[in-house]
Amino acid sequence: MSASIFELVDNLPKNNVTTMMLKSLDSIVPGEWENTVGFVDTIRKVTGETDEDLIQQIGDRAVWLYNDKSQGYQRAMWLYQTVDRADKALGSAALANKVGNKIPLVGGLLSKVTPNPDKAQAIDLSIKLVVELVAFCQINGIPGDSIGDFVGSLKDYSGESLMRMAALVCVDGLIPLGPDFLLKAQSTLGGMSPSDLESNSTFKGVSDSIPGGNSRGKLNFIGESFDSVKGWMGDFVRSKNLSPEKVMNNLQGFLEFSDNKLDYVAAFIDVSTNYYEHTGTQTLARRLIERAFDEI
Numbered sequence: 001m002s003a004s005i006f007e008l009v010d011n012l013p014k015n016n017v018t019t020m021m022l023k024s025l026d027s028i029v030p031g032e033w034e035n036t037v038g039f040v041d042t043i044r045k046v047t048g049e050t051d052e053d054l055i056q057q058i059g060d061r062a063v064w065l066y067n068d069k070s071q072g073y074q075r076a077m078w079l080y081q082t083v084d085r086a087d088k089a090l091g092s093a094a095l096a097n098k099v100g101n102k103i104p105l106v107g108g109l110l111s112k113v114t115p116n117p118d119k120a121q122a123i124d125l126s127i128k129l130v131v132e133l134v135a136f137c138q139i140n141g142i143p144g145d146s147i148g149d150f151v152g153s154l155k156d157y158s159g160e161s162l163m164r165m166a167a168l169v170c171v172d173g174l175i176p177l178g179p180d181f182l183l184k185a186q187s188t189l190g191g192m193s194p195s196d197l198e199s200n201s202t203f204k205g206v207s208d209s210i211p212g213g214n215s216r217g218k219l220n221f222i223g224e225s226f227d228s229v230k231g232w233m234g235d236f237v238r239s240k241n242l243s244p245e246k247v248m249n250n251l252q253g254f255l256e257f258s259d260n261k262l263d264y265v266a267a268f269i270d271v272s273t274n275y276y277e278h279t280g281t282q283t284l285a286r287r288l289i290e291r292a293f294d295e296i
Helices: 005-010 017-024 039-047 052-067 073-102 104-113 117-140 147-156 159-177 181-190 194-198 201-209 215-239 244-251 259-272 275-295
Strands: none
Touching: 005 039, 005 052, 005 073, 005 275, 017 159, 017 244, 017 259, 017 275, 039 052, 039 275, 052 073, 052 275, 073 117, 073 201, 073 275, 117 147, 117 159, 117 181, 117 201, 117 215, 117 275, 147 215, 159 181, 159 215, 159 244, 159 259, 159 275, 181 215, 194 201, 194 215, 201 215
16 A cells, blocks of 8 residues: 555545535434545544644554554555455446446447346445455454454444445445345346356455355355345345435435436446445544544
8 A cells, every 4th residue: 555544634625526425414324424535634633632742653653543553444455446446347347337238339349248137236335345355454463264243233233334334234235226236236146157257347346355265155255144134234224215216305305317217327426436445444533533533
């Protein structure tokens, strides 16, 4: 990692498509997410401290912890960044597929080189969930296959971490795959072969970090992880009374699309946002600052 944690936090945008998308979902998890940017401001918010010398010490310690490669913080940051880069490729491919379907002359050609959108989105959702699990383990210094620890932690998710999971359910689940997105994703995973997984761009980006050894083992781990978390996601959808239409109503605060264009909205969000990296950077900063504060 070339950038330090304070540079990453200082360089977070105050206002762009990603922040507008996240703000549009505020009513789903009201008051959970505030777009705190700037490393010093984040220290003040997390600790409540005003003493400049102590703030400097906390910042120095947090930077040291992040730079210590025996810790998992840099690896977690890499995962958040990499899965978002893969998302942009997925969105571009989905848009190409949609355009091809509208233009008969090129539609046949594009259909041969672009993935099936529903299948690609289902895999993307599943792998993003696994990235959240593995990053959680890296941040907390526990084995990367600790599915039970991750599932148990979800009830305590708050702030930017809860917003990230809310966005995952809404814009990577409900919008592209519909109200039965959990069944679609599980069915897709159940019908996949290791070679199907190996050809997926999202998987290619983070495959080395997914437990399981070979592709078959990794596919099994992804399926087991999704099966373990689907209960939480289903409860989240029911408790918030979520539907694709409700999410779209929220998103229309900054996007203008008709309800029959949900697939275009999903592709646009994939291409134009990096909510995993944005909120992931904020999660890492919070955890580092909390640890540094406790140690000092």
